Amino acid sequence: MADEYCHSCGMPLNMPDAKGMSEQFCKHCSDDSGKVKSREEIQKGIAWWLKSWQPNIDDATAMKRAEHYMKSMPEWAE
Ligand SMILES: [Zn+2]
Numbered sequence: 001m002a003d004e005y006c007h008s009c010g011m012p013l014n015m016p017d018a019k020g021m022s023e024q025f026c027k028h029c030s031d032d033s034g035k036v037k038s039r040e041e042i043q044k045g046i047a048w049w050l051k052s053w054q055p056n057i058d059d060a061t062a063m064k065r066a067e068h069y070m071k072s073m074p075e076w077a078e
Contacts, residue, residue: 006018006025006026006028007024007036007073007074007075008024008026008029008030008036008037008042008070008075008076009026009028009029009042009045009049009073010069010073011029020032021033021034022034022035022036024075028045029042029045036075039070042076043063043066043067043070044063044066046066046069047059047062047063047066048062050065050066050069
């Protein structure tokens, strides 16, 4: 059975528009062939997403929080 959450960003894959070509990653985290994007690209995407919720934080703070967030994701955990 496929995992219900994106292994890269934690987005539920049963959300409308979340599903791309991959069984493990949402379409924001994977390219057209279903391969996960680079760590940097994912981090930028998560930072952008955090800023949409907290417009007051600056880019450096958003990137730091994104890095921290990614440590809880199966794809990026150390
Ligand atoms: Zn994702």
